Amino acid sequence: MPATTFRIFRYQPDSSEPEPFHQDFDLEHEEKLTLLDAILRIQNEQDGTVAVRYSCRSAICGSCACKANGKTVLACMTQVEQVKAESGEEIVRVDPIGNFTPIKDLVVDMTPFWEKFKAVKPFLIPDGPAPEKERLVPKAAMEKIANESKCILCAACYSECNSLAADPEFVGPAAFAWGYRFAADERDGQRKNRAKLYSGEHGVWDCTRCMFCNERCPKGVDPRDAIEKLGSIAFQEKVTHDKGARHAKAFLISLRSGGKLNEILIAPYTDPIGAPFNAPLALRMAQKGKLPKSPLTHKVKDRDQVKKLIKNVKETI
Secondary structure, three states: OOEEEEEEEEOOOOOOOOOOEEEEEEEEOOOOOEHHHHHHHHHHHOOOOOOOOOOOOOOOOOOOEEEEOOEEEEHHHOEHHHHHHHHOOOEEEEEOOOOOOEEEOOEEOOHHHHHHHHHOOOOOOOOOOOOOOOOOOOHHHHHOOOOHHHOOOOOHHHHHOHHHHHOOOOOOHHHHHHHHHHHOOOOOOOHHHHHHHHOOOOOHHHOOOOOHHHHHOOOOOOHHHHHHHHHHHHHHOOOOOOHHHHHHHHHHHHHHHHOOOOHHHHHHHHOOOOHHHHHHHHHHHHHOOOOOOOOOOOOOOOHHHHHHHHHHHHHHO
């Protein structure tokens, strides 16, 4: 029977030790044991003050999300031996999810998460009067938003989000996944308004594209893909006033005109007002050979092939 040391994050502000620390617990257990069951055994058998949030124990409610050896997981669907094998460590370090303020041990304050979730208006807002019966939607139309509909709001993506770490006001992956789920729903009549709502400061264009949200989502929602699709909706609805949207558009213009990225055009198109202040940086880049000598010569052969590719991509989004 294997034995494992669990190094659990402790934070109990009302106790005699109000500062965070880690406490080790040794546990003998059967080969197949989930991380949540291990924590609950420690709570029941060794220290009843260990605080953990959980409910369904079936990977449905999402409330038991935590970090195991640095990776965000759902404790109820994660095997202890799997954590040890993947990390190459015999000690299992259990921490609360990242980018949230701990309340007690593994329990964090989810208030900012729910506020951002509500901010994207995660509900249908149809146009016109309600039908006499239900609103019928083709199966193919619902399949387009099936992936985003799987989100259980566990906040694992927020725990791994680099944009959120840099900007606590960033709306975040799960909220945007839900935003896309309704923006792309044929029954919703607020597509353009949603594009405006999700753009701007702290919006979809502030995503760093680190892809960690896709990597750690326990349900395969791929929220980064939803953010990308929201950007596509913003372009389709001509909501491109945001600096991030202009930056993406500058890439497209550069590729269409020359077939490859032209760094000289990116900054002035993205931020016409701030570009002059970046002149010293541009000069240093030019001295290091990081800029093309001329926009006119910065082109590839067979540009027609690039244009066809851009056209094909545009027709599929």
